[in-house]
Amino acid sequence: MSSYEDLMAFQRDTEALAQVAGRLGWDQETMMPRGAAEQRGEEMGALESVLHARRTDPRLGEWLETVTPGDEVAVAQLREIRRSYERNVKVPARLASEIARVTSVAQGIWAEARANEDVAAFLPTLAEVLRLRREEAAALADGGDPYDALLQDYEPETSGALIAALFDRMRPRLVALREAVLGSDRQPAALTGHYPEAAQIRLSREIARNFGYDFSRGRLDLAVHPFSSGSGNDVRITTRVNEKDPFNCFYSTIHEVGHACYELGVDPDFLLTPLGRGASMGVHESQSRIYENQLGRSRAYTGWLFGRMQQVFDMAPGDAEAFYATVNRVQQGFIRTESDEVQYNLHVMLRFDLERALIAGTLEVADLEEAWNSRFLADFGVAVEKPSDGVLQDVHWSVGLFGYFPTYTLGNVYAGCLHHALREAVPDLDAALAEGRSAPATEWLRENVQRHGARLAPREVIATACGFEPDEEPLLTYLEAKFGELYGI
Structure with a gap:
C-alpha cells in the first residue's frame, strides 16, 4: 500500500x-x-489510553511529513489528522486517561446531585474535573489563552474574543425583543392537560421519522439530559418526558434528530475517517436548531402537530393558530433546553461568561452557585430557587465540556443563515410542513450541509450552502419578525 493508504488504514x-x-x-x-x-x-x-497512544503514534508524524495528497478529499483528511495529532501530542497520556475516567464517574454524581438538589455533593467532583481541564488547557495553549485552546475541540478557528464580540452585538437586540414581548398585551395561553409517557414516545418516534431519522441505523431512548451519540451507520438519540409538558419531549426529540441526521447524512465514502463527522459543534447545532425551531416551531408544522396531538391525546378544544402561539410562547423560565427562541441565547451567554472565568481562574467552583444565581437574577429578573433550575441543570461541566456552550449560539446564527437560504431555494416549503413532511427542507440540508461532513471548515460549510458569509443578522431579523407578529409589537 502507499503511505497514504497505510495512514488511512x-x-x-x-x-x-x-x-x-x-x-x-x-x-x-x-x-x-x-x-x-x-x-x-x-x-x-483504559480505552482513552489506547486511543491517546494511537493519536500520538510517532508513525503519524512520519506519514504526515511524507504523504502527498492526491485530491482535495485527501488534503482535508490530512488536515484533520494533523490537527488531531498536533493537539494530542501536547497532552500527557496520564492526563488524557484521567480526564476520561473522572468525567465518566462525574456524570453519575452530577445526575444524583441534581435529583437531590444537592450542590455540595457535586462540587468536589466538579472541582476535580475543572482542575484536569485547566491542566489540559494549559498544555494545549502553549502560552496562549487556555479557553481558546479548549474551544478548538468544538469550534476550530474561533476564539473567546470573537465569540464575546458576537454576543455583545446580539445581546441588545435580544433583550429589547424580550422586553417588548413580555410587555405585550397579547400573551398566549400555556398548554394544560395530561399527556401519558407511552403516547408521547409513540408520537416522538413518528416525529423523528418525519424529519428523516432512520431507525434502522438508530434508536430512541430516555435520558436525564437528551443527547445524540454516534456517527456513520449507528447514530442514537435520547429524549425525556414530562407528562404535563409534551413539548419538552417532542422538541428535544426534533433537536437530537437534527444532530443525528447530520451524522447519518455524511457522505458514506467518509465512513470511519476524520471527515465522517460534523465539521464542528456550531455547524452541528445549526442542524439541530433549524430542525427544532425554524422548521419544527413554524406555523405550518405546528398546524400538523396540533392535528396529530388532537388525535393522540385528550386535548382541550382549540385552534391551530392559538396552538402555534402556545408552542412559541415566551415566558420567564430557568431551563435552557426548554427556553423559547427569544431568550435561549441569553442563557448561553451566561454560561459562556461563567465557564470562561472558571478556566481563567477568576472564578472558583466554591463560588460558582452564587455567581450563577446573581448573574441569572441580573439577566432574567427572577431568582433561582433550586439548583436543578440553576447551576446543576446542564450536564456539560460535569463531563468537562468547557468551551461547548457558545457553539449553541453559533449554531443558532448559522441556522438563521441556512433558513434564509433554504426559504429562497424552496419557496413552497410550508405546503410540505403543513402535511408533516420535512423532506424538502431536510433533503436541501443534506445536500448543502450534511454530506460534506468535516471536509470543509465550519464557516466554509455555511458560506458554501448560503452563498454569503455567516453573521447574526438573518437570525435576529427572523426572531424580530416572527415574535413581532406573534405578540403584535
Missing part, C-alpha cells in the same frame, strides 16, 4: 475504537446499572 481503526468509546458513553446515560459507575470510569480511562 491506521486511522480507520482509531476511528472505530472512538466509536466504541462513544457507545460506552451512550450506554452509561441510558441503560448502565448505577452500581457500574466506578468500573465504567476505569473502562473509559
Whole structure:
C-alpha cells in the first residue's frame, strides 16, 4: 500500500475504537446499572489510553511529513489528522486517561446531585474535573489563552474574543425583543392537560421519522439530559418526558434528530475517517436548531402537530393558530433546553461568561452557585430557587465540556443563515410542513450541509450552502419578525 493508504488504514481503526468509546458513553446515560459507575470510569480511562497512544503514534508524524495528497478529499483528511495529532501530542497520556475516567464517574454524581438538589455533593467532583481541564488547557495553549485552546475541540478557528464580540452585538437586540414581548398585551395561553409517557414516545418516534431519522441505523431512548451519540451507520438519540409538558419531549426529540441526521447524512465514502463527522459543534447545532425551531416551531408544522396531538391525546378544544402561539410562547423560565427562541441565547451567554472565568481562574467552583444565581437574577429578573433550575441543570461541566456552550449560539446564527437560504431555494416549503413532511427542507440540508461532513471548515460549510458569509443578522431579523407578529409589537 502507499503511505497514504497505510495512514488511512491506521486511522480507520482509531476511528472505530472512538466509536466504541462513544457507545460506552451512550450506554452509561441510558441503560448502565448505577452500581457500574466506578468500573465504567476505569473502562473509559483504559480505552482513552489506547486511543491517546494511537493519536500520538510517532508513525503519524512520519506519514504526515511524507504523504502527498492526491485530491482535495485527501488534503482535508490530512488536515484533520494533523490537527488531531498536533493537539494530542501536547497532552500527557496520564492526563488524557484521567480526564476520561473522572468525567465518566462525574456524570453519575452530577445526575444524583441534581435529583437531590444537592450542590455540595457535586462540587468536589466538579472541582476535580475543572482542575484536569485547566491542566489540559494549559498544555494545549502553549502560552496562549487556555479557553481558546479548549474551544478548538468544538469550534476550530474561533476564539473567546470573537465569540464575546458576537454576543455583545446580539445581546441588545435580544433583550429589547424580550422586553417588548413580555410587555405585550397579547400573551398566549400555556398548554394544560395530561399527556401519558407511552403516547408521547409513540408520537416522538413518528416525529423523528418525519424529519428523516432512520431507525434502522438508530434508536430512541430516555435520558436525564437528551443527547445524540454516534456517527456513520449507528447514530442514537435520547429524549425525556414530562407528562404535563409534551413539548419538552417532542422538541428535544426534533433537536437530537437534527444532530443525528447530520451524522447519518455524511457522505458514506467518509465512513470511519476524520471527515465522517460534523465539521464542528456550531455547524452541528445549526442542524439541530433549524430542525427544532425554524422548521419544527413554524406555523405550518405546528398546524400538523396540533392535528396529530388532537388525535393522540385528550386535548382541550382549540385552534391551530392559538396552538402555534402556545408552542412559541415566551415566558420567564430557568431551563435552557426548554427556553423559547427569544431568550435561549441569553442563557448561553451566561454560561459562556461563567465557564470562561472558571478556566481563567477568576472564578472558583466554591463560588460558582452564587455567581450563577446573581448573574441569572441580573439577566432574567427572577431568582433561582433550586439548583436543578440553576447551576446543576446542564450536564456539560460535569463531563468537562468547557468551551461547548457558545457553539449553541453559533449554531443558532448559522441556522438563521441556512433558513434564509433554504426559504429562497424552496419557496413552497410550508405546503410540505403543513402535511408533516420535512423532506424538502431536510433533503436541501443534506445536500448543502450534511454530506460534506468535516471536509470543509465550519464557516466554509455555511458560506458554501448560503452563498454569503455567516453573521447574526438573518437570525435576529427572523426572531424580530416572527415574535413581532406573534405578540403584535
